[in-house]
Amino acid sequence: xxxxxxxxxxxxxxxxxxxxxxxxxxxxxxxxxxxxxxxxxxxxxxxxxxxxxxxxxxxxxxxxxxxxxxxxxxxxxxxxxxxxxxxxxxxxxxxxxxxxxxxxxxxxxxxxxxxxxxxxxxxxxxxxxxxxxxxxxxxxxxxxxxxxxxxxxxxxxxxxxxxxxxxxxxxxxxxxxxxxxxxxxxxxxxxxxxxxxxxxxxxxxxxxxxxxxxxxxxxxxxxxxxxxxxxxxxxxxxxxxxxxxxxxxxxxxxxxxxxxxxxxxxxxxxxxxxxxxxxxxxxxxxxxxxxxxxxx
Amino acid sequence: xxxxxxxxxxxxxxxxxxxxxxxxxxxxxxxxxxxxxxxxxxxxxxxxxxxxxxxxxxxxxxxxxxxxxxxxxxxxxxxxxxxxxxxxxxxxxxxxxxxxxxxxxxxxxxxxxxxxxxxxxxxxxxxxxxxxxxxxxxxxxxxxxxxxxxxxxxxxxxxxxxxxxxxxxxxxxxxxxxxxxxxxxxxxxxxxxxxxxxxxxxxxxxxxxxxxxxxxxxxxxxxxxxxxxxxxxxxxxxxxxxxxxxxxxxxxxxxxxxxxxxxxxxxxxxxxxxxxxxxxxxxxxxxxxxxxxxxxxxx
Numbered sequence: 001x002x003x004x005x006x007x008x009x010x011x012x013x014x015x016x017x018x019x020x021x022x023x024x025x026x027x028x029x030x031x032x033x034x035x036x037x038x039x040x041x042x043x044x045x046x047x048x049x050x051x052x053x054x055x056x057x058x059x060x061x062x063x064x065x066x067x068x069x070x071x072x073x074x075x076x077x078x079x080x081x082x083x084x085x086x087x088x089x090x091x092x093x094x095x096x097x098x099x100x101x102x103x104x105x106x107x108x109x110x111x112x113x114x115x116x117x118x119x120x121x122x123x124x125x126x127x128x129x130x131x132x133x134x135x136x137x138x139x140x141x142x143x144x145x146x147x148x149x150x151x152x153x154x155x156x157x158x159x160x161x162x163x164x165x166x167x168x169x170x171x172x173x174x175x176x177x178x179x180x181x182x183x184x185x186x187x188x189x190x191x192x193x194x195x196x197x198x199x200x201x202x203x204x205x206x207x208x209x210x211x212x213x214x215x216x217x218x219x220x221x222x223x224x225x226x227x228x229x230x231x232x233x234x235x236x237x238x239x240x241x242x243x244x245x246x247x248x249x250x251x252x253x254x255x256x257x258x259x260x261x262x263x264x265x266x267x268x269x270x271x272x273x274x275x276x277x278x279x280x281x282x283x284x285x286x287x288x289x290x291x292x293x294x295x296x
Numbered sequence: 297x298x299x300x301x302x303x304x305x306x307x308x309x310x311x312x313x314x315x316x317x318x319x320x321x322x323x324x325x326x327x328x329x330x331x332x333x334x335x336x337x338x339x340x341x342x343x344x345x346x347x348x349x350x351x352x353x354x355x356x357x358x359x360x361x362x363x364x365x366x367x368x369x370x371x372x373x374x375x376x377x378x379x380x381x382x383x384x385x386x387x388x389x390x391x392x393x394x395x396x397x398x399x400x401x402x403x404x405x406x407x408x409x410x411x412x413x414x415x416x417x418x419x420x421x422x423x424x425x426x427x428x429x430x431x432x433x434x435x436x437x438x439x440x441x442x443x444x445x446x447x448x449x450x451x452x453x454x455x456x457x458x459x460x461x462x463x464x465x466x467x468x469x470x471x472x473x474x475x476x477x478x479x480x481x482x483x484x485x486x487x488x489x490x491x492x493x494x495x496x497x498x499x500x501x502x503x504x505x506x507x508x509x510x511x512x513x514x515x516x517x518x519x520x521x522x523x524x525x526x527x528x529x530x531x532x533x534x535x536x537x538x539x540x541x542x543x544x545x546x547x548x549x550x551x552x553x554x555x556x557x558x559x560x561x562x563x564x565x566x567x568x569x570x571x572x573x574x575x576x577x578x579x580x581x582x583x584x585x586x587x588x589x590x591x592x593x594x595x
Contacts, residue, residue, distance in 0.1 A: 008493030125567025128326020
């Protein structure tokens with residue numbers, strides 16, 4: 001800024017700072033509400049409702065959950081195993097596919113790319129997909145139903161293809177071939193080490209998708225011991241709502257329903273890992289979004 | 297030599313090829329379900345063929361019209377409002393003073409994108425719940441009667457659009473920001489020399505130069521205007537029938553008919569309708585893009 005700052009500049013800064021601050025506050029406000037609610041006293045909430053600051057600061061809700069952590073731990077385990085296995089296998093399959101599709105000496109790459117792309121613009125819809133998994137593959141109430149259908153998607157394969165095309169020079173591949181290296185050796189020894197940020201980016205997108213998934217559980221899983229974390233929370237919420245709709249005070253008192261603050265504490269447990277990781281991994285997400293937008 | 301190389305490429309593609317055949321191409325044959333009165337005992341070819349009966353029913357009952365209208369109107373609102381907000385916010389972030397402020401505001405705006413829709417459900421429920429929601433708490437403490445949000449369909453379009461923006465603003469902002477960063481800084485410098493202030497620079501340099509990105513993103517999203525934001529609607533509305541008149545979209549209808557009513561025929565019919573018209577739309581949009589600017593065509 002060699003030029004003297006104009007009146008325009010000050011007006012612009014004032015507007016921008018106001019809008020961005022407001023926006024950022026709106027973005028985090030709900031999390032403040034959840035966290036402060038989870039630290040509130042359930043009795044007070046029931047009588048006077050939530051507020052932005054915790055009412056009657058207490059960790060009772062967390063202690064309630066940690067006293068009987070069995071079902072929470074089971075849901076955590078399902079989600080963690082699913083996230084880790086799904087991300088690793090998906091990452092391997094999609095990077096191999098992305099590599100093959102990025103090779104200019106592979107003449108069929110355009111046809112195959114188009115066949116993969118075509119699945120995003122036309123499909124049979126939800127019902128045949130559901131029947132395929134539930135009946136044909138008979139994966140109902142099977143943990144594989146949580147993992148397999150999300151393993152790959154066209155967006156990430158093309159993202160990988162772009163990453164590899166930009167970061168792995170043809171000349172390196174060719175000189176390895178001259179040295180007599182096989183295709184798989186080249187892929188594992190040369191290509192993968194050249195694209196660590198691509199692996200991190202796509203692995204994180206995939207991991208996030210598995211972590212946040214509730215839909216697969218809702219579709220295919222019937223036994224609570226196999227619920228994913230998000231669906232476990234969802235079930236807790238909607239179970240309670242359905243319960244209240246019956247509107248029977250007598251039942252409500254005789255059965256222990258999760259209190260409001262316990263539900264919020266659960267929400268903290270479910271989102272906690274993402275909040276903790278976010279500052280460290282957001283640069284990979286930003287890279288992924290930017291590159292993905294270049295050629296959808 | 298060449299065959300060996302091709303064999304290796306195909307071997308690498310094998311998992312992906314199997315995946316898309318199993319989960320996408322074989323299920324396409326299930327479009328046939330939409331023309332049957334489906335029974336699980338009969339399966340694909342044992343169920344009685346009824347022609348267009350399922351489609352006729354959906355059309356005559358008014359369902360098809362309602363869910364199509366809702367899906368299209370919501371998407372138009374989502375696409376136009378979010379793209380405009382994203383451009384404005386990206387412009388602000390790109391020129392606001394203070395590196396740290398820039399980074400933190402971008403991070404915070406992007407954060408909701410990474411949170412699951414189940415958490416969004418918790419949030420919305422705690423804000424608008426009749427008994428102890430925060431909004432009603434504020435109304436009560438102001439001496440006003442509480443308001444039953446979950447019984448007022450007309451409110452929800454605005455709320456749904458708001459929470460869509462809440463979740464997605466950051467994502468598009470990243471894209472526009474990348475395109476703004478790509479602008480040659482010399483352009484701004486020479487404009488400043490000629491006496492153009494901040495607003496003039498934005499109006500005559502930034503906005504025209506990101507217009508192509510805007511147009512392309514806008515057209516792409518128009519192509520998927522029949523695809524609903526299923527998770528958003530399902531987590532906010534769930535099975536609250538009071539609100540369906542204003543909030544039922546094709547995707548929620550298909551999901552409900554499949555999982556609650558077990559009406560495979562009608563559910564598939566709605567799905568096929570969405571798929572076929574969506575396909576036609578994308579082809580149309582792509583043709584338009586191709587005419588205007590072949591570089592940006594999808595295929």
